[in-house]
Amino acid sequence: MTKNTHKVAAIGLGSMGYGIAMSALRGGHSVWGVDINADQMARFVEAGGERGNLADAAGELDTVIVAVLNAAQTEAVLFGEGGIVPKLRAGAAVLSCATVPPAFAKEMAARCAVSGVLYLDAPISGGAVKAANGALSIMAAGSPETFVALAPVLDSIAETVFELGDEVGAGSAMKAVNQLLAGVHIATMAEALTFGMTQGVTPDKFIEVISKCAGTSWMLENRAPHIAAGDYTPHSSVNIWPKDLGIVLDIAKDAQFSAPITAAALQQFVAAAGMGLGAEDDAAxxxxxxxxxxLTLPGEET
Incomplete structure (x- = not known):
């Protein structure tokens, strides 16, 4: 029987990770927040996070949530210099949330198993607001034992957990499918909105009408208002997409699958990053x- 409250390390306190850590905290868990940004760590402690050095508590942890940017950061957190896995007790569980290739997730699971540590391939979707509200969707794959071990934490941070089987990598594969659509939808929204502007359709009118028509999407309804407001404060940054769509195309290449629409969307995000917009909201x-x-977008000088 899994205990209802866990000792949790939340590694990565960015826009998604901070919300996840706070949701775990509200769920009654003891949570150590870890980030390269000391201000974020201090902010989390002030909100109720555990004080003190995580290294001193590592051997008592039940769960490690890894919500970092990519595969390289995930591997560094788990197995790099000062990595957490060798310090964990047997039976502790890693909840790995970053978008990574399925083969990488399998490798991490195998390396965790050497230490008797459980690993859930668990990429997330829902954005910063849902992360903060404990309402994420999680595409998860791992052993039944791992799902049981992580159930109390998953209940705290997720609205929906899709259990995709016991073969690690299945969660990351599903996330790649989601990211293909999400990235394409953002780029297509931007194309449609600016195309409308050439025809006298303002961004506000575009949102009012298209959000009620068949051409809408969740990404359109979420991101187009950023453009209309001229506010590119990053909720999810442009820089996310060369990475995530790059992963999609790498998987497609290995599968000998042609994904030309994904490739076209990727190039628009690469172009945006090349314009110096990488740290702005992906609506940029x-x-x-x-x-x-x-064209002159809202908020830009004429």
């Missing part, structure tokens, strides 16, 4: 279209 991909069409 609209600026690529606006520049090419000599």
């Amino acid at each position: 991909v609209a600026k690529v279209y606006a520049r090419n069409a000599q």
